[in-house]
Amino acid sequence: MLEEFTFTLLISVLAINFLISIYGIVYRRSLTKKLISLTILSDTVFVAIILAGLIYTYPIVPPVYSDMQGGEAEFLATHASDPLPQALVLTGIVIGLATNSLIAFGIIQTYRLTGTIDARKAVKTLLEEGAEY
Amino acid sequence: MYEMIEIIAGLIPFLPAFAGFTIPVVYLVSRKRLVVMGYAALVMTIVAALSAIVAVEAYSVDHPLVFKAGGWPAPVGITYIVDRFCAVVGLLTSLIVLAIMLYSLSYIVDEAYPWYTILLLGNEAGLLGVTYTGDLFNLFVMLEVTGVSSYALVMYYRRRPISLISGLKYAFIGSLGTSLYLLAMGLTYSFYGTLNLVDFSYKAISSSELQVFAYGLILVLASWTFSIKSGVFPNHFWLPDAHPAAPTPISALLSGLVVNTGVIGLYKFFYIASWSTTKPPLNTITHLVSLVTITMGALSGVFGALLMNIQRDIKRLIAYSTVMNLGFLFMGVSCLTLKGLQATLYYVITHSLAKSTLFLSTGVFIKAAESRNLSDLSGAGMKFKVAGVAFAASTLTLAGIPPLPGFLAKLLLYEALFEYNVVLAVLMIIASAIGLLAYMKMLYIIVFGTTVTQLRGVDMKLAQTTLVVLTALIVLVGVVFLFNPDLTQSIVGSAAMQSTVNIEEYIEYVKNTFIQP
Numbered sequence: 001m002l003e004e005f006t007f008t009l010l011i012s013v014l015a016i017n018f019l020i021s022i023y024g025i026v027y028r029r030s031l032t033k034k035l036i037s038l039t040i041l042s043d044t045v046f047v048a049i050i051l052a053g054l055i056y057t058y059p060i061v062p063p064v065y066s067d068m069q070g071g072e073a074e075f076l077a078t079h080a081s082d083p084l085p086q087a088l089v090l091t092g093i094v095i096g097l098a099t100n101s102l103i104a105f106g107i108i109q110t111y112r113l114t115g116t117i118d119a120r121k122a123v124k125t126l127l128e129e130g131a132e133y
Numbered sequence: 134m135y136e137m138i139e140i141i142a143g144l145i146p147f148l149p150a151f152a153g154f155t156i157p158v159v160y161l162v163s164r165k166r167l168v169v170m171g172y173a174a175l176v177m178t179i180v181a182a183l184s185a186i187v188a189v190e191a192y193s194v195d196h197p198l199v200f201k202a203g204g205w206p207a208p209v210g211i212t213y214i215v216d217r218f219c220a221v222v223g224l225l226t227s228l229i230v231l232a233i234m235l236y237s238l239s240y241i242v243d244e245a246y247p248w249y250t251i252l253l254l255g256n257e258a259g260l261l262g263v264t265y266t267g268d269l270f271n272l273f274v275m276l277e278v279t280g281v282s283s284y285a286l287v288m289y290y291r292r293r294p295i296s297l298i299s300g301l302k303y304a305f306i307g308s309l310g311t312s313l314y315l316l317a318m319g320l321t322y323s324f325y326g327t328l329n330l331v332d333f334s335y336k337a338i339s340s341s342e343l344q345v346f347a348y349g350l351i352l353v354l355a356s357w358t359f360s361i362k363s364g365v366f367p368n369h370f371w372l373p374d375a376h377p378a379a380p381t382p383i384s385a386l387l388s389g390l391v392v393n394t395g396v397i398g399l400y401k402f403f404y405i406a407s408w409s410t411t412k413p414p415l416n417t418i419t420h421l422v423s424l425v426t427i428t429m430g431a432l433s434g435v436f437g438a439l440l441m442n443i444q445r446d447i448k449r450l451i452a453y454s455t456v457m458n459l460g461f462l463f464m465g466v467s468c469l470t471l472k473g474l475q476a477t478l479y480y481v482i483t484h485s486l487a488k489s490t491l492f493l494s495t496g497v498f499i500k501a502a503e504s505r506n507l508s509d510l511s512g513a514g515m516k517f518k519v520a521g522v523a524f525a526a527s528t529l530t531l532a533g534i535p536p537l538p539g540f541l542a543k544l545l546l547y548e549a550l551f552e553y554n555v556v557l558a559v560l561m562i563i564a565s566a567i568g569l570l571a572y573m574k575m576l577y578i579i580v581f582g583t584t585v586t587q588l589r590g591v592d593m594k595l596a597q598t599t600l601v602v603l604t605a606l607i608v609l610v611g612v613v614f615l616f617n618p619d620l621t622q623s624i625v626g627s628a629a630m631q632s633t634v635n636i637e638e639y640i641e642y643v644k645n646t647f648i649q650p
Contacts, residue, residue: 035305038309041309042312042315045313048319049315052322052323085323091270095277096308099277099280099308103301103305106288106297106304110301119298123295
């Protein structure tokens, strides 16, 4: 009962987060807020993937190979979370680090050059000054 | 022998990545532009030679080449599956990247060249990885490798706010797309328990009802991502900003090769993963998703062609022509038939060659006139004869004039679409006709227009040699394929045959290399 409730709550929170972050990326004018929305989106996806490998039992043991005798493999299979989704999320975080730091650099550089982090405003002033798009 | 060739196939994507990491050392030792970029060009030549060997081998055996990374047994480890389609696209990619690198040797002369070289090598690694990989999660990683290096290359002129903002727009939309793909991977793993392409397709045949629903969701999310990566109609808005803002060789890379990643991804999902499309339970859902992508492709074709006609900036015009052509490619790959895949493969070859050549030749004019405005460039094609010929050849190819290869590509695509639905075939012809107007206008102004601005002399010997080679390649592809239907059949046809008609043998062969539980 409690498990079901928690699961449903988590899924609905994830869905709301997903929609909010897509809204943020597409419609917010500030580049920094777009970056924040992007990180929210990727974190939402990470939590969703972690959910895929979750196990609802007690006690939960870490998925580490040890001595495989005396039915320990069976115990591990029923009491350990699946480590593969965690590996996927780890890869996703590392890649996200690269992308996010690149975007953050771009935002800082844009601010230095144009004095604003509102992309549309910056483009408008630049076009008025006669820059080529 | 086969083991050796499979190791080579797995090595190809990692050679450029390795070379990219050693560029700083080479730079610190030599501090010379020609040494650093020459080293990169040397590595790219080796990669091109290796991918040619792999392509020849893929055609001499009738099963795909399977490489298991690190010796881990499939489907646990990462596998690289090189079938004929992927082998041809990989060879094409490595050749064009090599041409772009040689062009850059005389184009990129500022002091940031080590970064440029590193990013270009990284991009090649990503592109080849996307092409050769047989693992869905590895496809995600390679998409990100391609993506991050592309975003950084668009922002290469970091003192120009416009290119920074265009790069940021591209980066936001691209990262949104890859996050969606990662979500699709989470769904794949939680519903099917595997991330290997062939294992996934094997498990997908015996899907339960819930799994069929999840399968549809996976396909929708993945094709959403690929439409963003390819810049197809509702998700095309970043492309006309990002492609012109980059340095011209990078525009050629982005418009010719990086957009192909979406088509290759769709090929992997529609043809290999959904190989049982003629049978229930997956046929309905796959055809539904492919109907959506084919409609997106048709809209993209018409929309891109219309917007091409109102552009005054030459690079923006070519960028909109990319939107149009990628629409056609999406239509071809969504047919789910033998003819559709055949047309897609030939169209990919034609479009990549012609679009890169077009951008590279335009780069010469832009450097001479120091403007991207179409009216300022008027008459430049007559002054620079070599670039002018390359420009004319690639424009006519994209417009679809025989005997250049664009004609056969459009013909094959028309046949495939006619078989699928007449309305789509007519839409494709209309879009091509509207596009033809814009191409002819551009060609007329550049080649036959009167010179209005003072054109500087440009000394880019290596760039012009590259253009000669690429033009010769375009003409060769056109003439050889148009007048030799047997050759077309044995190269393009057999590649399409392997992934559609003989797909069961394909899946069976790869399945047999897995460990048996």
